[in-house]
Each structure stands twice: as C-alpha cells, then as structure tokens.
Amino acid sequence: MATPQILFVEDDVELRELVAGRLRETGYEVVTAATGPAALACVEEQVPDLVLLDIMLPELDGLEVCRRLRAAHPLLYIIMLTARSDELDRVVGLEVGADDYVTKPFSLQELVARVRAALRRIRLTEEHTAPMEVQDEEAPLTFDELHIDPVRREVRVDGEPVHLTVREFDLLLFLARHPDRPFTRMQLLDKVWDIQYEGYDRTVDSHVQRLRAKIERDPSNPRFVRTVWGVGYKFQSEQEEE
Structure with missing residues (x-):
C-alpha cells in the first residue's frame, strides 16, 4: 500500500516544521506550502490524499483555497486549521467545502489522531469503490x-x-x-x-x-x-x- 501523502499549508515556519516532522515520524509523506497560491500549485502538480489547510494565509486565504480545491477535486479530504475563536469562521470553512476543522492551539497527538481517522475513512472509501460482490x-x-x-x-x-x-x-x-x-x-x-x-x-x-x-x-x-x-x-x- 502506498504511503499516504499529506499537504500541510501553514505560513508559520516553526509550526509548519513541527507538524510536518511529527506527521513524517508517524509514517506519512508530507509536502508543505506557506501561501494559498503555493498550495494550489502543489495540488495541481500532484493531488494528495489529505490537505491540512490553515485559514489565515498570505496572498490567498484558506477559505478561498478550500473553495477552489473543492470545486476542482470533489473527493479531496480537507481539514481546516483555525486560530480564531469565532465559531462562524469554522462554520464558513465547512460551508465552502472542508470536511473537518481543528482549532488552534491543538496538541500534536490530537491532530495526528484526526489525520489517522480521516485517512482510515479514505481507505475504506477506496475499498468500497473497488469491484466486489454486492452484499x-x-x-x-x-x-x-x-x-x-x-x-x-x-x-x-x-x-x-x-x-x-x-x-x-x-x-x-x-x-x-x-x-x-x-x-x-x-x-x-x-x-x-x-x-x-x-x-x-x-x-x-x-x-x-x-x-x-x-x-x-x-x-x-x-x-x-x-x-x-x-x-x-x-x-x-x-x-x-x-
């Protein structure tokens, strides 16, 4: 089975390196981007299995990136990260196409658990779409x-x-x-x-x-x-x- 690939989009260098490092230690392949346009370019080059997407990004915010990704890739799994306390921001993220969200500050253990659960669901989805005898x-x-x-x-x-x-x-x-x-x-x-x-x-x-x-x-x-x-x-x- 191929190693799952995760695109992590975060403009904070320290947080980006910390999270990417933990995900790699867990066994995932991780590609990072610091801006909205860079994230879109990464997906255009190779569609990942999952996207961790911060809302507050330079040049193009995470909500617009999510909207564009969802329009181009309906089945791409997107988890949004937000530091804002306003629940409306998280709901808007879901409304533009995110599958889930995690609020900052978060523990690395929680984030890895959410990523693992999401990838497990994606794997089950792929298994269900494979040819099989219908029960x-x-x-x-x-x-x-x-x-x-x-x-x-x-x-x-x-x-x-x-x-x-x-x-x-x-x-x-x-x-x-x-x-x-x-x-x-x-x-x-x-x-x-x-x-x-x-x-x-x-x-x-x-x-x-x-x-x-x-x-x-x-x-x-x-x-x-x-x-x-x-x-x-x-x-x-x-x-x-x-």
Whole structure:
C-alpha cells in the first residue's frame, strides 16, 4: 500500500516544521506550502490524499483555497486549521467545502489522531469503490427520485449524478440506512465523524445544509433529510401526504 501523502499549508515556519516532522515520524509523506497560491500549485502538480489547510494565509486565504480545491477535486479530504475563536469562521470553512476543522492551539497527538481517522475513512472509501460482490448491506437504496449506490459511492437525483464530498456521502448513507430514526448531533458525530466529544454540533448542521442543497428539490422544505426539533435529524423514507 502506498504511503499516504499529506499537504500541510501553514505560513508559520516553526509550526509548519513541527507538524510536518511529527506527521513524517508517524509514517506519512508530507509536502508543505506557506501561501494559498503555493498550495494550489502543489495540488495541481500532484493531488494528495489529505490537505491540512490553515485559514489565515498570505496572498490567498484558506477559505478561498478550500473553495477552489473543492470545486476542482470533489473527493479531496480537507481539514481546516483555525486560530480564531469565532465559531462562524469554522462554520464558513465547512460551508465552502472542508470536511473537518481543528482549532488552534491543538496538541500534536490530537491532530495526528484526526489525520489517522480521516485517512482510515479514505481507505475504506477506496475499498468500497473497488469491484466486489454486492452484499445485502451494499445494495443500492432508492427513495422516490433519490438513488444511493453504496458500492460505487454514487448519488443520483432524477437520474442525474450529484457530487458529494466524502463526509456528505457518509452522512447521507448512514441516515438512509436507518430510515425514520432520529439521531442527535452527538450520535452523528460519533458514527460519521468518529468524534466522541462535544463542541462540533455546528459541523453536523453545516453538512446537513450542504447536503440538502444538493439532493433536495426544495432545501427549505426537505423531502429526505428532516429536522427533528429538540433531537437532531432523520432520513424520511416515504413521502408524507399533503
């Protein structure tokens, strides 16, 4: 199996060398960049397995870099790093396409753990897309105009392909495999994000909003991914009578 490659984008020289060194010690190949344009150039030359992307960058900030990377590479896994305390900045990062975020200051142990979990999820995604005999739990799911193929990790609405990020697909598949059952945000963080602690509720909300925008005919009145007030979210299996 090839060594996973990580692009670490950070303008602070000391932090860049410290984090890159720890990731290399863990067994990863690490490429670094100090500016937004440099990061885009690195990805253009070779698409990494994962990007660690600081928000505060010179020349082109991390949010714009994330937006451009997501547009060009829908399945690229992006973890944003932010030193800002304003939760809105982290939510905006998720809304422009980041899969996750880590707030500075962070421990190297926590960061490596998050990277390891992300790469494990990426590996499982690649294994699921490889040719294989379809088992019952991997059979396609169809709900009215929505079609989900767990093996190919494809989603179609009215026959048209919908491009989801890794997290968006995982969230939709998990909910669709448990139709009509409400889940709290903490439960979804545990099952979909592998996060077992509080403080990331808005991550779920942001991904739900993005998912609705892609699969719902009317995101403001969703047919599939429904809000359960006071609880969280559920997948509605059948169209309600009007």
